[in-house]
Amino acid sequence: MGSTEERQPTGTGRPTSRDVARLAGVSHTAVSFVFNGRAEGNLSPATQERIRRAAAQLGYRPDPVARGLRRRRTAVIGLVTDEIASSPFAGRLLRGAMETAWDSEHLVLTVDSGGDPAKEDAAVAELLDRRVDGIIYAAFSLRRVRVPEGLHRTHSVLANCIPEDDSLPAVIPAERAGGRTAARLLLDAGHRRIAHVGGLDDIASVERLRGFRDALRAEGITVPKEWVVRTGGEISGGHEGALRLLDGVPADRRPTGIFCYNDRVAAGVLHAATRLGISVPEDLSVVGYDDQEHMAAHLSPPLTTVALPHRAMGEAATRLLLDAIETGRTPPATVRRLACPVITRSSVGPAPIR
Secondary structure, three states, rough: OOOOOHHHHOOOOOOOOOHHHHHOOOOOOHHHHHHOOOOOEEEEOOHHHOOOOOOOOHOOOHHHHHHHHHHHHOEEEEEOOOOOOOOOHHHHHHHHHHHHHHHHOOEEEEEOOOHHHHHHHEEEEEEEHHOOOEEEEOOOOOOOOOOOOOOOHHEEEEEOEOOOOOOOOEEEEOOOHHHHHHHHHHHHHHOOOOEOOOEEHHHHHHHHHHHHHHHHHOOOOOOHHHHEEEOOOOHHHHHHHHHHHHOOHHHHHHHOEEEEEEHHHHHHHHHHHHHHOOOOOOOEEEEEEEOOOOOOHOOOOOOEEEEEOHHHHHHHHHHHHHHHHHHOOOOOOOOEEOOOOOEEOOOOOOOOOO
16 A cells, blocks of 8 residues: 555656556556657546645656657747847847746747848857757847748748748738827827827838728828928937927917827927927827837826837737747748737826917
């Protein structure tokens, strides 16, 4: 009559599947069935549960190397980035990728190239030498990218960028829809005199402005040319743009709402409004874009903004990659656009009556 203690593994090494079999009172094959996904139809639910309890008691985890050799996989995926390590959004995308991979018993090996194409090619080559199961390439900002050499030799997915040659699947934000959403926040609050401040010569800027114009056009509103002020993507650009629109302009002739290219621009607009004695949101409503961590929620007033779905992009790109790895089929080279959610705070109010 063996006690539980008698069935515990002897020695101090890592517990094995045979230790689990002894503790659960089952065959070694039964344990293999449970941890190789073949238990259904071969073992009763009660037996499966007994095996899992024994494994938990012993602290047993299947050997990923041995399992990878059997399946000709390593249970590791690579993630190559350009300059994302210096981005305030990097953590969200990486967490989304890592947690999704972990849920499927994969690890993520991350390499930041600093935007150097030669380093990108070298990073991909190194990951291929380590026999990763697939690779995600993620960009700091939404743009068309040169596909690093070697990505076509394994399962690969792009995140927050589009391949120049349209050869790989990509997951990106739905920027045009996000621009429409931002404009609708102001329209739904009764604003009809709405300006746009900031912007760069990139895909995101073009698409956000298109969405903004879409929403206003649908309401029969034409934006005056001088109310689209392209001043870049920094706080100084927002401050400069707001002064152009607001400084010395009578209240009944200036915009009552401003949609900003990003949250940094919005911070500059808020600063300019304070300097001019214009109250937000009583006299002027402001909408940002990005939901920049450690900034948007701490402005005065806290900024209503449209968030970039960085975590969702990391999750979606990883799921797409894992599906390709599992099925062995290359996904179609299509672009999937993810919704940009609204983060409501205090910078938008009803349009002032004038």
